[in-house]
Amino acid sequence: MTIDWWTLGLQTVNLLVLLWLLGRFLFRPLAAIVAERRAAAAKLLDEAQAERTAAQQAKAQIETERKAIADERAARLDAVAQEAESRRAAILKDAQAQVDRMREEAKASAQQAHKDEERRIGHRAQMLAGDIAARLLERLPEMPATDSFLPGFEQALAGLPASTRAALGEEGEQPVLLSAQPLDDAGKAACLAAIERATGHRLAPDFRTDPVLIAGLRLETPHAVVANSFRTDIDRILAGFERQDREGAA
Amino acid sequence: MKSPLVIEPLFHIGPVPITQPVVATWVIMAALTLFSILLTRRLALRPGTVQAATEMVTGAVDSQITDVMQADPAPYRALIGTIFLFILISNWSSLLPGVEPATAHIETDAALALIVFVAIIWYGIRSQGLGGYLRSFAEPSWIMIPLNIVEQITRTFSLIVRLFGNVMSGVFVIGIILSLAGLLVPIPLMALDMLTGAVQAYIFAILATVFIGAAVNGEGGGENPAGAAPQPPTDPDQESKA
Numbered sequence: 001m002t003i004d005w006w007t008l009g010l011q012t013v014n015l016l017v018l019l020w021l022l023g024r025f026l027f028r029p030l031a032a033i034v035a036e037r038r039a040a041a042a043k044l045l046d047e048a049q050a051e052r053t054a055a056q057q058a059k060a061q062i063e064t065e066r067k068a069i070a071d072e073r074a075a076r077l078d079a080v081a082q083e084a085e086s087r088r089a090a091i092l093k094d095a096q097a098q099v100d101r102m103r104e105e106a107k108a109s110a111q112q113a114h115k116d117e118e119r120r121i122g123h124r125a126q127m128l129a130g131d132i133a134a135r136l137l138e139r140l141p142e143m144p145a146t147d148s149f150l151p152g153f154e155q156a157l158a159g160l161p162a163s164t165r166a167a168l169g170e171e172g173e174q175p176v177l178l179s180a181q182p183l184d185d186a187g188k189a190a191c192l193a194a195i196e197r198a199t200g201h202r203l204a205p206d207f208r209t210d211p212v213l214i215a216g217l218r219l220e221t222p223h224a225v226v227a228n229s230f231r232t233d234i235d236r237i238l239a240g241f242e243r244q245d246r247e248g249a250a
Numbered sequence: 251m252k253s254p255l256v257i258e259p260l261f262h263i264g265p266v267p268i269t270q271p272v273v274a275t276w277v278i279m280a281a282l283t284l285f286s287i288l289l290t291r292r293l294a295l296r297p298g299t300v301q302a303a304t305e306m307v308t309g310a311v312d313s314q315i316t317d318v319m320q321a322d323p324a325p326y327r328a329l330i331g332t333i334f335l336f337i338l339i340s341n342w343s344s345l346l347p348g349v350e351p352a353t354a355h356i357e358t359d360a361a362l363a364l365i366v367f368v369a370i371i372w373y374g375i376r377s378q379g380l381g382g383y384l385r386s387f388a389e390p391s392w393i394m395i396p397l398n399i400v401e402q403i404t405r406t407f408s409l410i411v412r413l414f415g416n417v418m419s420g421v422f423v424i425g426i427i428l429s430l431a432g433l434l435v436p437i438p439l440m441a442l443d444m445l446t447g448a449v450q451a452y453i454f455a456i457l458a459t460v461f462i463g464a465a466v467n468g469e470g471g472g473e474n475p476a477g478a479a480p481q482p483p484t485d486p487d488q489e490s491k492a
Contacts, residue, residue, distance in 0.1 A: 004257055004357055007269045011352070011361035014275045018282065018336060019365075023328030026286035030308050031324065033293040033301075040295055 119245050126241050130234045137214045137230050149216040150194050153228040157198035157219065164224050169203040177205035178218040180229065191217065255418075257355055271352040278339050278352070307335075314456060319463035326462060329369055333362060334455035341417055341447025344424070345440060351447075354417045356410065363409040366458045370402075374465030386468050405461065409454060416450050 157165070169175055177191060188207055196202045205219065216229020259267030289304055297305060311331045315323035337353055344351045352358040374383040387398040420443040427436045 002256060003360070004267070004269060006267050007257065007272055007355070007357040008360055008364075010266070010268075010272045011275060011358045012364055014272065014279060015332075015336065015361050015365055018275075018279045019328060019332045021279065021283045022286060022332045022335065025283060025290055026304075027308060027328045027331055029290035029293055030305055031327065033295070033297075034305060034308075037295050 122245060123242065126238045130238055133234055134214050134230065140215075149228045150190060153191075153217045153219075153226065154194040154198045156228055157195060157226045160224060160226065165199045166201075167223055168199055168219075168221050169201070169205075173222050175203055175205040175219055175221040176208055178208050178210040178213060178220065180209070180211055180213040180215050182209050183207055195219070255356075257357075269355075269357075270350060271355040271358050274340070274343065274349065274352040275336075275358065278336060278343065282335065282339070307331075311455070315459055318456065318459045319466065321463075321466065326373075326459065329365075329462075330455050330459055333366070333458055334451050337362070337413065337451035337454055338448060341451060342444060344417075344421055344443060344447070350421060351417055353413055353450075354421045356414045359410045359414040359417075362413070362454065363406045366409060366461065367402075367406045369458070370461050370465045373462050377466040378468050382468065383465065386465070389468075405457075409457060413450055413454055416446055420446055 212231055214230035216232065218227035218229055257269045257271065259269050260273060261268050289300060293301060308331065311334060312323040312327060315326050315330055340351045340353045343349050387395050424436050424439055424443060427439055
């Protein structure tokens with residue numbers, strides 16, 4: 001076996017040239033593109049990491065805002081609940097006041113109605129008492145008006161003002177003299193004499209009968225009424241009672 | 251009968267005889283260079299099929315260098331990658347009719363081993379300095395200096411003989427089978443020859459890496475220690491002939 005040294009030398013040179021060629025045209029560009037790809041991948045990873053970090057921060061911010069919204073909502077609900085509670089209390093207070101006022105008004109109204117009823121009953125009792133007294137007096141024997149009532153009638157007539165007394169029976173109007181029982185001529189004369197004494201002039205009254213008077217006399221003119229009778233007394237007593245009731249009610 | 255171990259020149263360039271292995275090497279050089287230029291002219295971040303396959307091969311070379319030397323593969327990528335690709339393509343070129351692989355001739359294998367031998371010294375001196383590299387031959391004792399020098403030479407010869415023997419034997423076997431059994435019978439042996447060619451390319455490249463790594467790491471002419479780098483196949487010849 002022999003070695004061709006020319007071939008050995010040529011192959012050595014060939015392999016060195018091939019080493020340079022592949023290093024220049026294959027391995028170096030491949031290594032560069034691999035490094036570039038790694039750099040791009042690293043950049044993408046960095047960007048992805050940055051975006052992930054940003055997303056996490058945004059998520060945390062959203063969580064914070066959501067919590068703030070929830071807190072605000074809870075605070076507003078509390079405020080609304082407190083306001084509703086205060087309004088409810090105010091409404092209840094107003095309603096209670098209104099109920100109290102209505103109760104007081106109803107109470108006052110009831111008291112007033114009670115007083116009115118008492119007054120009405122009292123008035124009715126008074127009227128009933130008057131009627132009872134009148135009926136009881138009707139059972140008494142007829143009393144001559146001139147005997148018991150004429151002096152008082154004359155005195156009442158004299159108590160009128162002078163101008164009123166002077167105007168009685170003038171201007172052509174005829175006075176009316178009422179009596180519970182018909183007067184006889186002596187009685188009429190006594191009445192006319194008493195009127196003349198009290199007024200200073202003579203009248204010509206129209207004598208009429210009114211049982212309502214029970215007993216006594218009543219002179220009616222357009223300007224004055226003068227009476228002295230049981231009915232007048234009873235009416236005066238009832239009027240006194242009513243005045244007392246009004247004063248008591250006031 | 252002419253010995254198959256003797257190569258006849260195809261032609262002469264002046265006084266220089268040009269033999270068949272030289273021409274085959276030129277063809278392989280042209281093909282690899284043209285392929286490299288065409289490939290790297292359109293490199294993209296999103297690789298195509300060819301670019302991805304080439305990057306995978308380059309990545310495998312880088313991975314092996316990193317695993318063996320525990321260092322950045324960039325300074326050694328071109329040397330180891332070129333050795334691997336050249337031996338692989340040269341071995342597989344025997345599949346082409348009438349083509350005899352350049353690695354089936356001892357001159358080509360010797361040239362490869364010579365380059366590895368020089369690279370070991372170059373990287374060792376560049377890594378440790380001349381004194382450091384020479385002192386590494388006295389490890390673990392000065393008594394080992396002759397043995398380390400002899401080992402430095404013999405392992406280079408082992409690279410030559412291993413590659414030459416495997417490829418040449420494959421070519422011989424296929425030639426003999428072809429002369430005896432006709433067309434289809436050698437096909438399994440050719441497939442086996444492809445496997446053998448790939449394994450031999452890997453073994454040669456990985457042993458070169460181991461030797462350079464040992465020199466760079468200051469282990470002189472000794473084999474790589476356990477733990478510093480993975481052990482190469484202890485008997486590549488048996489493995490490749492299995």
